[in-house]
Amino acid sequence: MSEPASAKLSSVADRLLPWYDRHARRLPWRAPPGARADPYHVWLSEVMLQQTTVQTVQPYFHAFLARWPSVHELAAAPRDDVLAAWAGLGYYARARNLHACAQTVSRDHGAQFPDTEAGLRKLPGIGPYTAAAIAAIAFDRPSAPLDGNIERVVARLFAVQDPLPGAKETLRARMGDLVPHDRPGDFAQAMMDLGAGICQPRKPRCMLCPLAEACRASARGIAGDLPVKAAKKAKPTRQAVAFWTVRADGCVLLRRRPDKGLLGGMLEVPSTDWTEAAWDAADARGHAPLAAGWTELPGVVRHTFTHFHVTITVWAAQVPADTTVAAGEWWPFDRLSDAGLPTVMRKIADHAVKQGAG
Structure with missing residues (x-):
């Protein structure tokens, strides 16, 4: 008798974390599997990664750390210097909020980032995803961040066929059901890595996926069609x-x-x-x-x-x-x-x- 689908989905973390231990991407803001990363590094990278690729962000991350090694030093920098260093990353409101957030953390929190989603959400420029990502990755809180890679993995795991962006809340709830109490930070990063390297937008590599047996979309042969996205309006x-x-x-x-x-x-x-x-x-x-x-x-x-x-x-x-x-x-x-x-x-x-x- 085959394993019920619900049982397979309940074992997602057990299947995924050993894969992450072997295949985790080496990124300058990450700690090795099983260790916690510096909250300043996590926050800086997550803000930079919004609407931007890992490849594009890495040299900016190194440059910022070389110039401002701590949140306190970033807070003390002239804002115009921060904006100039950000040039080329786009979405410049992020740079203004980055500087404002650094000043708030330095001035009001003793240069220590809050360690909960609720506390992080109160900081300038930190929305639901970024707060959940920092809480999970930097503080090992059982939070459920939902970036583009994780959206894709979850949509396929549960065969969610409602189109984005309307399906976001459904996907966020599904991700919350999967988050383990043990190593939630590693789990979040494992989901990101799975989406980036295996559960790709086109031609998902299901034969290499540690979650293939639990994936409802793969079982139905529709993984490549998910997630469904609403038609984009023509840009003026x-x-x-x-x-x-x-x-x-x-x-x-x-x-x-x-x-x-x-x-x-x-x-x-x-x-x-x-x-x-x-x-x-x-x-x-x-x-x-x-x-x-x-x-x-x-x-x-x-x-x-x-x-x-x-x-x-x-x-x-x-x-x-x-x-x-x-x-x-x-x-x-x-x-x-x-x-x-x-x-x-x-x-x-x-x-x-x-x-x-x-």
């Missing part, structure tokens, strides 16, 4: 004009964006608003940072954000060395790489240079 395209202004002493005009909103607090090449309607020359000129002999450069800059595309026309001008502006700062061109420009702004700078406007 916005238009803008950027003003690449070079002073005769070799400085480039930059300005800082407002704290709230897209790319908040980051330095930018001054531009018009980003609108769905194209800009005509007269309206665009009214948004220029100063009066100058503007020339439209050939070609455009294209960039994609989470919810929209943007197409940017670049206007360039050269101005005298004594030119001043009411808003903005003149940045030496040979130090532009130190400005921490977000990716779209680096694209504008690269485009201007390629067109001979550097």
